[in-house]
Amino acid sequence: MALIRQRKLSKQQIRRIEKQQQAHQDDNTNDLIDGVVIAHYGKQLEVQVTSLPAEQPQKPSVADGEPEPFWQPIELHDIWRCHARTNLPMLATGDNVRWIADPNTGLGRIESVQPRRSLISRPDRYHKLKPVASNVDILAIVFAPLPLPAPSLIDRYLVVCHHAEVTPLLVLNKADLLSLEPHKEVANLLTEYQQLGYDTVLTSVDCPETVKTINDIKQQGLQDLEHKIKNKMVIFAGQSGVGKSSLINALLPDSEQSVNVISTNSKLGQHTTTTSRLLPFVNDDLSQGGIVDTPGIREYGIWHLTPDDILAGFIELAPLAGLCKFRDCKHTSNSKGCALWQAVADGEVLQRRVESLVTLQEEADTQHY
């Protein structure tokens, strides 16, 4: 990487640079390739070829007796390691990009990024917001009878979906455990979200194979889930231990795509960690959808949202908040004239959703960044 000196450019200099860049882009249009970012390693990215360049670069001819130089032909579905051109916005797994491949080195350079349908971001360890996955259609919020669900975590993910413009899907996994007495109530949680208008599904993936009825649940649940996410890009989120990895492995066709293999099989050395990786349902065909595997998304914080943003993500409560007696109502149980608590008293909304809202708003209010 070239070092870029920090200095102020004159307007004239900026114009000249822009002109050069434009000319440079015009020169390159025949070499441009469509691609999808399938993994992100900080500065380096992996991009899958989804269209060939208008003109295939020609392999240089070699004189007799000379050694064959390195040459990487450009082929559909191949995965290239790329850098991004400077001045591009931060890229994310799932981005549709236009890029140039250099067959002499086997490396590519991303030239531009197409508009995104959706974008999920999260704060990094320096509290800077980083894009994690773009063009995701569905965030599957997974919970289970065990570990005991934390409804406020589910609410948190629903707020995230609302703001990222991603459709939530509530997945109650380990359905086989619901027949056991202490776990029966967890099914009510799924019903509650269904009644709020969210799409839900009941699954079972890694259950004991001995009982026939359990096998039926297992088949049916996975089929329902497959049906709902077919041709879509999906992210699985939820507490550790709920069965995300098990679900992902069951949904992906080839065992070598399993999450574990991918994470230990990084060709880029052991010090690089992926922020996220796209795993297609059908090999070599991203248009049939896939899973964005994001190890970090579980610890998602929503601290970068304002209390109003959070309210908007509580779809049944947002319309009521305007009816509170005081405009700056904090909606706590002792707030005077609070329309949300009136609705709780009238049995119109769930108390735990109001409490969840208040907790998240307080959290957002006290975060400093």
Ligand SMILES: Nc1nc2c(ncn2[C@@H]2O[C@H](COP(=O)(O)OP(=O)(O)O)[C@@H](O)[C@H]2O)c(=O)[nH]1
């Ligand atoms: N009983 C039951 N156990 C499951 C099911 N799905 C996963 N498990 C088990 O739950 C544990 C955690 O699963 P894992 O996929 O690693 O969860 P993750 O942390 O969300 O990725 C493992 O021991 C799985 O075998 C299920 O449907 N039923």
Ligand SMILES: [Mg+2]
């Ligand atoms: Mg896991």
Ligand SMILES: [Zn+2]
């Ligand atoms: Zn209120």
